[in-house]
Amino acid sequence: MYFHIFLAFLLFLLNTKKDMVKLHQILSLKYLGFTLEYIKDKIFSLDSTEEVAKILENQSMIIKK
Secondary structure (H helix, E strand, C coil): CCCHHHHHHHHHHHCCCHHHHHHHHHHHHHHCCCCCCHHHHHHHCCCCHHHHHHHHHHHHHHHHC
């Protein structure tokens, strides 16, 4: 619970679309039971549509496992 409050606070401070997408990724993977260390290694920058597509594909493969 405190983790979600902390991330929401960070989002409030940063408040960009990229940050909201990253926060959503973190929360989704954390909800699925992944550790923060694992999540840290799986989060990519979101500077291009190709990177976003790669992230979504990776997350889809993770969920299917």
